[in-house]
Amino acid sequence: MSNQRRRLQAPSYFVLASLLDGPRHGYAVLGQVEALSEGRVRLATGTLYAVLDRLHGAELIEIVSEEIVNGRTRRSYALTPTGRETLRAEAARLAADAAVVTDRMHRSATRLPGVTFA
Amino acid sequence: MSDALAGRYGLLLRVYPARYREQWGDELLGTLMTRADAERTWPPAREATALVAAGLRMRLRANQARDPHVAWAHGLRTAVVILLSAELGHLVVGNVLSADTGGRSALALLLLAVLALVAAIRDRRRAAVLATLGWEAMHVWIHNDVSFPIVAAAVLLVIVSLIPGAPRRPLGVAWGLAVPATTVLLWAPSLIAFPEPVYLYPYQQSTILIVAMLCAAATPFDSQAAFVMVGLLTAEFLQATVRVWWAGDSPSNTVYHDVTVSWWSASLGAVSVGLLLVGQLTARRQARL
Numbered sequence: 001m002s003n004q005r006r007r008l009q010a011p012s013y014f015v016l017a018s019l020l021d022g023p024r025h026g027y028a029v030l031g032q033v034e035a036l037s038e039g040r041v042r043l044a045t046g047t048l049y050a051v052l053d054r055l056h057g058a059e060l061i062e063i064v065s066e067e068i069v070n071g072r073t074r075r076s077y078a079l080t081p082t083g084r085e086t087l088r089a090e091a092a093r094l095a096a097d098a099a100v101v102t103d104r105m106h107r108s109a110t111r112l113p114g115v116t117f118a
Numbered sequence: 119m120s121d122a123l124a125g126r127y128g129l130l131l132r133v134y135p136a137r138y139r140e141q142w143g144d145e146l147l148g149t150l151m152t153r154a155d156a157e158r159t160w161p162p163a164r165e166a167t168a169l170v171a172a173g174l175r176m177r178l179r180a181n182q183a184r185d186p187h188v189a190w191a192h193g194l195r196t197a198v199v200i201l202l203s204a205e206l207g208h209l210v211v212g213n214v215l216s217a218d219t220g221g222r223s224a225l226a227l228l229l230l231a232v233l234a235l236v237a238a239i240r241d242r243r244r245a246a247v248l249a250t251l252g253w254e255a256m257h258v259w260i261h262n263d264v265s266f267p268i269v270a271a272a273v274l275l276v277i278v279s280l281i282p283g284a285p286r287r288p289l290g291v292a293w294g295l296a297v298p299a300t301t302v303l304l305w306a307p308s309l310i311a312f313p314e315p316v317y318l319y320p321y322q323q324s325t326i327l328i329v330a331m332l333c334a335a336a337t338p339f340d341s342q343a344a345f346v347m348v349g350l351l352t353a354e355f356l357q358a359t360v361r362v363w364w365a366g367d368s369p370s371n372t373v374y375h376d377v378t379v380s381w382w383s384a385s386l387g388a389v390s391v392g393l394l395l396v397g398q399l400t401a402r403r404q405a406r407l
Contacts, residue, residue, distance in 0.1 A: 007406045026149040044168030045153060049146045050176065053138065054407050072148030099191075 006058070008090045011051045014041050016060065016079060021079040023064045025051065043045040052077065060086055124151060130166055133173030143403055178339045186341070186401035190312070193285030193342035193397070194274045196239065197349020200300060201271045202235045207301030211308070227256045238271075239293045241286045243279045250275060251268065258369055263331070264362045270353035318388045326354055337400055344397025349392045358383035 018032035055061045060083030065076045128149050234249035250272040257265045308318045333347035365371040
């Protein structure tokens with residue numbers, strides 16, 4: 001199964017999304033995921049590195065720099081072209097799935113007087 | 119930063135496989151410490167639970183297939199190795215219990231059996247199919263009956279060869295231990311009671327059911343377990359459903375066959391179909407990134 005066709009779990013989706021603006025290290029990814037999801041996705045550190053391991057293994061992210069901070073390794077991660085394409089495909093799939101509901105609700109709302117749909 | 123906290127996180131990280139710790143351990147510890155309050159000496163419950171859960175998942179899924187096709191191919195091929203190991207054990211134990219070495223033809227049968235098993239373990243698919251078919255032909259010629267586990271192994275090997283996109287994955291040499299393991303498991307009452315004969319059928323059926331339940335329990339962790347069990351049940355299903363015999367003592371005479379569906383064989387078929395569905399759904403879920 002090619003990576004572009006592989007479905008993403010929510011943590012992987014948000015981790016990839018957090019790298020859209022540029023490379024980040026693990027701690028910054030945690031903060032960005034929480035900010036992007038408006039607090040709905042709060043990854044534990046162990047979960048984040050399990051996700052990074054999977055995404056790195058699938059070549060959706062790459063390590064772009066490595067430095068030593070307080071005596072410990074700190075790496076920065078960036079999206080690969082495959083990762084960017086996989087994220088785009090997943091976002092399109094989620095939008096299409098959402099449209100199935102929102103379009104129908106919008107149509108039924110316009111047929112019922114007094115009901116508005118935001 | 120607390121050394122005590124770092125030490126306790128270090129202990130928790132030992133749950134992870136060594137390969138993972140080597141690649142990510144130092145950085146993971148660094149991020150955990152950056153995230154921690156300065157005065158903290160014990161890991162928060164949420165972080166500790168997540169570390170242990172992720173570490174255990176990592177260990178359980180070390181060999182997990184990341185593609186449903188791969189899960190099918192490797193699961194069925196593992197079933198083939200188990201079936202051929204059990205039949206090779208049967209061959210050896212049968213000769214020992216009957217104190218019959220069988221001469222050159224039995225030696226040729228043994229060589230074909232070993233060749234088929236080695237080819238299946240090394241994932242040499244074409245060689246495994248040919249050797250398994252040769253083993254079955256030799257078995258029919260010598261014993262004047264059909265061995266359904268070997269037939270099932272040949273059918274499964276052909277199916278594995280036809281699955282697209284499944285890379286070759288040789289198993290470790292330790293899989294040779296499957297021969298003594300399956301022999302002891304399936305023949306324990308006979309080996310214990312030797313030289314007294316023992317009626318093994320109920321014992322062997324119960325053993326198969328227990329292994330089936332273990333595989334079903336393992337499926338949520340690794341979809342390959344379902345396909346292993348389907349492979350093993352295929353042999354049992356053929357044995358319970360199909361009967362082939364011939365006039366006189368040679369299959370070159372008129373061959374008769376009969377298909378009988380009993381409650382047992384119908385149950386085996388239903389369980390196999392159920393396991394295939396569960397295995398496929400689990401494989402698809404596990405393929406998600």
